[in-house]
Amino acid sequence: MPKKVKGLTAAKVKSITKSGDYADGNGLYLRVTNTGQKTWLFRFSLNGRRRHMGLGSIDLISLAEAREIAFKAKIQVNNGIDPIDERRRLSNEHSISFGEAVSRYVDVMRPSWSNEKYAKQWRSSINTYCQNIAPIPIDKIDSPMVLNSIEPIWAEKTETAARLRGKIESILDWAKVNGYRSGDNPARWKGHLSQSLPAKNKVTEVKGHASMPYKQVPLFFPRLMMME
Incomplete structure (x- = not known):
């Protein structure tokens, strides 16, 4: 036997x-x-x-x-x-767009989140940086599309970009479980996007210069004129 x-x-x-x-x-x-x-x-x-x-x-x-x-x-x-x-x-x-998947995912997860404010914050970066993929069918989302959403802000807003990647990954996982897509998740980090983007702890975010105290402004402009 x-x-x-x-x-x-x-x-x-x-x-x-x-x-x-x-x-x-x-x-x-x-x-x-x-x-x-x-x-x-x-x-x-x-x-x-x-x-x-x-x-x-x-x-x-x-x-x-x-x-x-x-x-x-x-x-x-x-x-x-x-x-x-x-x-x-x-x-x-029953194909749905990425934008529709976002709405359904938020509706499913909202009861487990602390409050409505968090739900709005969760969607904020998606709405801001994923407008280009919102109308695309969820099963057509691929790695270049994901990178196109997060790569432009990876250096300047690394933490925001890293969280955005995680959100996209969660949405695509939800879509796969519910039969809207198949195959590997194009937003996964290990062994995938980690080969295209530097780890967030290796990135020094670009920051602007600190503003000048207003009391020093009258002294600064004469010096600036002398430098021309």
């Missing part, structure tokens, strides 16, 4: 650090990358073709939720339906 796969536990999911794929059963796997990123995969074979479907990060999907998604996907496979193609079909039918 084939050896039964010993399932994962929530504690084991958190403790695993070595890269590789770890089976839970029924086609569900935990994938750990060399950079420490942990995501769920559903592996299956259909019509002689082996495929694997990404289910999202462990930060967004618990072990129990991943098992439920994998179980539903396995039922589709048993009925001759490719769950990847089906998810893509549904995504195309």
